[in-house]
Amino acid sequence: MPEHSPRLKHPSRNRSRKSSNGAAPPETPLVGAHMPTTGGIHRALLEGAAIGCTAVQLFTSSPQQWKSRSLTPEQIALFGETHVETGCVPLIVHDSYLINLATASTDLREKSQRAFLEEMERCEALGIQYLVTHCGARGDESEEQGLSRLADSLSTIHRATAGYRLRVALEITAGQGTCLGHRFEQFTQVLHECPESDRLSVCFDTCHAFAAGYDFREREGYERVMEEFDDAIGLNRLAVLHLNDSRKDLGTRVDRHHHIGRGYIGAEAFRLIMRDPRFEGIPKIVETPDFSLHKENIRVLRGLAKVSRRIGPRTKLPFPLAGEPAAQEEISANTPQESAPVVTLPELAAIT
Numbered sequence: 001m002p003e004h005s006p007r008l009k010h011p012s013r014n015r016s017r018k019s020s021n022g023a024a025p026p027e028t029p030l031v032g033a034h035m036p037t038t039g040g041i042h043r044a045l046l047e048g049a050a051i052g053c054t055a056v057q058l059f060t061s062s063p064q065q066w067k068s069r070s071l072t073p074e075q076i077a078l079f080g081e082t083h084v085e086t087g088c089v090p091l092i093v094h095d096s097y098l099i100n101l102a103t104a105s106t107d108l109r110e111k112s113q114r115a116f117l118e119e120m121e122r123c124e125a126l127g128i129q130y131l132v133t134h135c136g137a138r139g140d141e142s143e144e145q146g147l148s149r150l151a152d153s154l155s156t157i158h159r160a161t162a163g164y165r166l167r168v169a170l171e172i173t174a175g176q177g178t179c180l181g182h183r184f185e186q187f188t189q190v191l192h193e194c195p196e197s198d199r200l201s202v203c204f205d206t207c208h209a210f211a212a213g214y215d216f217r218e219r220e221g222y223e224r225v226m227e228e229f230d231d232a233i234g235l236n237r238l239a240v241l242h243l244n245d246s247r248k249d250l251g252t253r254v255d256r257h258h259h260i261g262r263g264y265i266g267a268e269a270f271r272l273i274m275r276d277p278r279f280e281g282i283p284k285i286v287e288t289p290d291f292s293l294h295k296e297n298i299r300v301l302r303g304l305a306k307v308s309r310r311i312g313p314r315t316k317l318p319f320p321l322a323g324e325p326a327a328q329e330e331i332s333a334n335t336p337q338e339s340a341p342v343v344t345l346p347e348l349a350a351i352t
């Protein structure tokens with residue numbers, strides 16, 4: 001086990017403090033953000049450490065281009081050294097937005113599989129744990145056909161990457177257009193049809209699941225949604241949590257990320273997640289607008305992990321929200337605030 005920086009706690013400490021009785025979560029939960037890679041991929045780790053990330057997500061190439069350069073041995077070595085220096089936090093990569101492993105178009109599917117394999121090669125070389133990908137879009141085909149194509153693509157990919165430590169994490173989507181992955185049952189089909197399904201895990205994005213119609217804003221709904229997830233997918237498959245509030249209301253199937261506690265989801269859901277002992281060892285990644293506010297969003301999440309009472313629409317929080325002066329600590333549970341910038345995933349790409 002490599003040495004870690006005194007600034008960041010090693011994830012194994014979290015695991016060693018695991019409680020089975022719903023007691024207080026560890027003082028340093030695995031919380032981080034999608035970090036930019038301007039100046040080199042290792043910069044994501046340095047910038048992440050500087051704002052207190054105990055988990056980091058990044059892109060390994062431009063997410064809106066097919067062309068990707070393979071990493072040089074120097075880049076890989078520098079990334080590895082920086083990873084050790086910054087505390088060996090869990091690492092997650094998000095794949096390119098162009099990749100569609102479910103498409104009926106043979107050309108696009110093959111191109112997507114090739115690009116995805118390159119993503120996997122880079123991740124494996126860098127020691128990344130999870131490669132998060134969206135489930136693709138079905139186009140004119142039925143949902144069932146699209147999901148079968150996705151399962152086929154994944155099995156091709158798994159065959160080509162035998163022995164990899166890296167795991168693919170399929171992300172819950174908002175279900176925009178013909179995008180797949182917005183119902184838990186869709187994952188059941190993919191897991192059923194994919195021969196090496198033990199190599200698959202799932203990423204739960206709060207903004208996406210909420211926009212897709214899952215209501216986990218209050219304790220009762222939260223428990224019901226998690227139970228549904230467990231029945232259809234299995235909570236043991238949950239590998240990554242994307243913690244984003246939503247600019248759009250429940251069931252709108254539109255993917256617009258918002259700062260924690262500022263959107264239609266509200267702070268209570270994030271408090272429930274942050275204090276859920278089942279998710280203690282799972283990296284929680286913020287993909288909210290304006291990465292200069294990541295530090296604040298992470299601080300809000302850490303604060304929620306410590307707040308034991310229920311957060312209501314007019315609760316005063318013991319910490320200010322991102323970008324707000326300390327005097328204005330009132331949080332709106334379900335009414336989005338318009339002042340903060342909004343980001344969509346392609347916009348997020350622009351900050352890398």
Ligand SMILES: [Zn+2]
Binds near residue numbers: 171242
């Ligand atoms: Zn996400």
Ligand SMILES: [Zn+2]
Binds near residue numbers: 207208
């Ligand atoms: Zn999104």
